[in-house]
Amino acid sequence: MSTQQDWNALSDEEFRRIFRDWVEENCPKELRFMRKQRPLFDEVAVWYHNLARKGWLAPVWPQAYGGMGLNPSKHIIYVEEWARMGCPRIPDHGIGLVGPLLLQYGSEEQKQHFLPRIISGEHVWCQGYSEPNSGSDLASLKTSAVREGDEFVVNGQKIWTTLAHCANWVLLLVRTKRVEGKRQEGISVLLADLRTPGVTIRPIPNLREEADFCEVFFDNVRVPVANLVGEVDKGWTLAKSVLGHERIFLGAPARPEYALTRLEALAEATGAFEDKAFLSRYAKHRLDVYDLGSAFERFAKVLRAGGDLEADVSVLKIFNTELYQRITEEMLEIAGEDARFEDDLDAGEIQVDAMNLFLDSRAPAIFGGSNEIQRNILAKAVLNLPG
Amino acid sequence: MPQTMFDDPDGTLAMLRNSVAGFAAQSPGAKILRERRAARKDLDQSIWNGMAEAGWLGLSLPEAMGGSGLGLREQAVLSEALGRELITEPLAQLAVFAGTLVAAFPDNAEVQRLGQGIADGSLIVSPLWQGRDAGRASAVMKRSGNSLLLSGDYHFVSAPRSATEFLVVAESDEGTALASVGAKSEGVSVSLRPSVDGNQIGSITLSGVEISGERVIASGPDVDGALARAIEVTRLALAAELAGIASRALEITVGYTRNRVQFGKPIASFQAVQHRLVDMWGDAEFACAAVVNAAETAVSGKGKDATLATLAAKARAGDAAVSVARRSVHLHGAMGFTDECDIGLYLKRAINLNATLGQPEKLRLQFVALERAA
Numbered sequence A: 001m002s003t004q005q006d007w008n009a010l011s012d013e014e015f016r017r018i019f020r021d022w023v024e025e026n027c028p029k030e031l032r033f034m035r036k037q038r039p040l041f042d043e044v045a046v047w048y049h050n051l052a053r054k055g056w057l058a059p060v061w062p063q064a065y066g067g068m069g070l071n072p073s074k075h076i077i078y079v080e081e082w083a084r085m086g087c088p089r090i091p092d093h094g095i096g097l098v099g100p101l102l103l104q105y106g107s108e109e110q111k112q113h114f115l116p117r118i119i120s121g122e123h124v125w126c127q128g129y130s131e132p133n134s135g136s137d138l139a140s141l142k143t144s145a146v147r148e149g150d151e152f153v154v155n156g157q158k159i160w161t162t163l164a165h166c167a168n169w170v171l172l173l174v175r176t177k178r179v180e181g182k183r184q185e186g187i188s189v190l191l192a193d194l195r196t197p198g199v200t201i202r203p204i205p206n207l208r209e210e211a212d213f214c215e216v217f218f219d220n221v222r223v224p225v226a227n228l229v230g231e232v233d234k235g236w237t238l239a240k241s242v243l244g245h246e247r248i249f250l251g252a253p254a255r256p257e258y259a260l261t262r263l264e265a266l267a268e269a270t271g272a273f274e275d276k277a278f279l280s281r282y283a284k285h286r287l288d289v290y291d292l293g294s295a296f297e298r299f300a301k302v303l304r305a306g307g308d309l310e311a312d313v314s315v316l317k318i319f320n321t322e323l324y325q326r327i328t329e330e331m332l333e334i335a336g337e338d339a340r341f342e343d344d345l346d347a348g349e350i351q352v353d354a355m356n357l358f359l360d361s362r363a364p365a366i367f368g369g370s371n372e373i374q375r376n377i378l379a380k381a382v383l384n385l386p387g
Numbered sequence B: 001m002p003q004t005m006f007d008d009p010d011g012t013l014a015m016l017r018n019s020v021a022g023f024a025a026q027s028p029g030a031k032i033l034r035e036r037r038a039a040r041k042d043l044d045q046s047i048w049n050g051m052a053e054a055g056w057l058g059l060s061l062p063e064a065m066g067g068s069g070l071g072l073r074e075q076a077v078l079s080e081a082l083g084r085e086l087i088t089e090p091l092a093q094l095a096v097f098a099g100t101l102v103a104a105f106p107d108n109a110e111v112q113r114l115g116q117g118i119a120d121g122s123l124i125v126s127p128l129w130q131g132r133d134a135g136r137a138s139a140v141m142k143r144s145g146n147s148l149l150l151s152g153d154y155h156f157v158s159a160p161r162s163a164t165e166f167l168v169v170a171e172s173d174e175g176t177a178l179a180s181v182g183a184k185s186e187g188v189s190v191s192l193r194p195s196v197d198g199n200q201i202g203s204i205t206l207s208g209v210e211i212s213g214e215r216v217i218a219s220g221p222d223v224d225g226a227l228a229r230a231i232e233v234t235r236l237a238l239a240a241e242l243a244g245i246a247s248r249a250l251e252i253t254v255g256y257t258r259n260r261v262q263f264g265k266p267i268a269s270f271q272a273v274q275h276r277l278v279d280m281w282g283d284a285e286f287a288c289a290a291v292v293n294a295a296e297t298a299v300s301g302k303g304k305d306a307t308l309a310t311l312a313a314k315a316r317a318g319d320a321a322v323s324v325a326r327r328s329v330h331l332h333g334a335m336g337f338t339d340e341c342d343i344g345l346y347l348k349r350a351i352n353l354n355a356t357l358g359q360p361e362k363l364r365l366q367f368v369a370l371e372r373a374a
């Protein structure tokens, strides 16, 4: 690992330039603007290891643990440039979820053991929260962990576990105790090796006929007590509070911005811009994207001033994911009779993956707390509504 | 609750907000609106004087013209606060539009007189520039000996009865001309039409109205430029006012639905109502963010970017205000359908301002045309 510098001391422009130049050199061209939203580890391993070697894999981890130690405003630039240059998403549950969780709540031993293995790519993580009967109502989860000596014995099933089939570790939410009327109590966080006997992983083809999420079965799987994060039975708040300023990125305009460029390419090719009705709808999408930028800036400003985000930031997630859907729906609209095709559409020199994006855009309104759940939260936390 | 968020290092913006809230506590906007509506007046003179005393009319006029020389952030915050309090005297047209237009020609003696009058409220200067189709009126200014003759039909005129001066845009041999006309001059005829929010909007015909050369402020491309700028700045002020209306209508409706009990519970505890309120809140937040973006972009002086940002803000805030207020009326039930309930006044006010200087659809198309022209 190269010696790090204090990135936060650089001006925003300087940091942006350094980051761009390096990414230009080090992110392979053939990986840019990938069709796949969630490439497997092996498909993007070169990029992962390039980042790791440079010490740029974990933007917000402290430098002492191999991160860049970026403050939120520099982190925003990192994420913006990443998207602008079309870098592929890497399996990032280790970096974005497990790392921050351990940094905040893990023992020093856990940090020393797990963090370097995330950076090296030896451990690839996935997130085992959802269960067949516990989705939005996550606190009803049933996968159990019963203590036997210095091990927990885990039984149950997780589902929709993104990239479990290319991961070797899972961050698990399990029930360690049943408390009548208090479902949030008795939930614990465990770190489990997916190669332990009793674990079965089955990929589930998604709407795009890709296998990027899985079901994961646990049949008497033994997890050392040393892999418990935080206190037993007190895992709920811990699991819920990991994301701090990162919540702003659920609302980052990159996806709808990208989709809009695809819509424009398609519209140029089909002559849709000559159609007044389309132009009027297009103008609405264009301004939605533009105004999402203004709204994003409203929250970014809070972070830049050193403040903390509050619940209201999820307005961005709702707007963003629904806008992404509207734009991809528009693509199918102007594709006319071609809208039925699964493969990409000709748009002059280039191809536009309208169907791919349309299908992809169904997911973000569901995961990360569905948009209805976001609205429920906003109703309570921001508008203070009763009931 | 939604509000524009600007840096406010010296507390000027907070002071402006307080001054509007204090003013409204003395003279509640809805009450003044109703009285003015009943009297079929186009302006409440005592309220207007109060606004002048508060320093709002000359807010962005240069100090040399008796103004406060403040900028677009301050204008946005003032207009937003007026929108919230439903203070509906036509400040955007009579102070912001007219003020921006005259301030473009600071060295002119007539401008000094008008500027001072706008700022201290002693003159009510109403711009005449729009035709029936809301674009530039086809009006002419012709030379006749030592004086000039103005002729044309103007529409969408604010305070047509109360105005003491008209600020007239007309075609002349030297290009677009800007001149002032005493409101009581011979050859000026006024007709009134009520606006939905209880005001009176005028159509004015000038039939060879004679003015002296001193009343001609400027002519040529500078006037076109000043007019474009006045439209832009006024759009920003209207956007801010609309964002204020959206935010306040939401607040009122949150309050109402928390108190109104049906089926043994506050109606705000029903999810269908909650999600509607959350969406209204989001619309108001986006409107505020768009206004901040427009003001900041304009302050940093980027010409085309500022135009785009302003078009976006007026469109966003107009849509937000009208649709939030519409949903607000609905969530008040039959009460919302009464004239007595203020929420309907917010809807009507939003409709008027949304229709002023471009409906959202038109502004969006203008945005796209400008952007794609590059």
Ligand SMILES: Cc1cc2nc3c(=O)[nH]c(=O)nc-3n(C[C@H](O)[C@H](O)[C@H](O)COP(=O)(O)OP(=O)(O)OC[C@H]3O[C@@H](n4cnc5c(N)ncnc54)[C@H](O)[C@@H]3O)c2cc1C
Residues within 6 Å of the ligand: A126, A127, A128, A129, A130, A134, A135, A136, A137, A159, A160, A161, A162, A163, A213, A363, A366, A367, A368, A369, A370, A371, A372, A373, A376
């Ligand atoms: C692409 C993708 C990747 C995912 N990756 C992971 C992962 O890696 N790890 C993981 O643990 N989980 C993952 N998930 C699961 C995700 O967290 C859940 O899908 C989500 O929490 C919703 O749960 P559910 O699918 O059971 O839907 P349900 O909770 O059954 O919801 C179905 C519908 O009902 C609505 N609904 C539910 N409750 C309410 C309510 N109270 N009020 C109003 N409407 C309601 C929802 O909004 C939704 O539209 C992933 C999901 C997707 C789509």
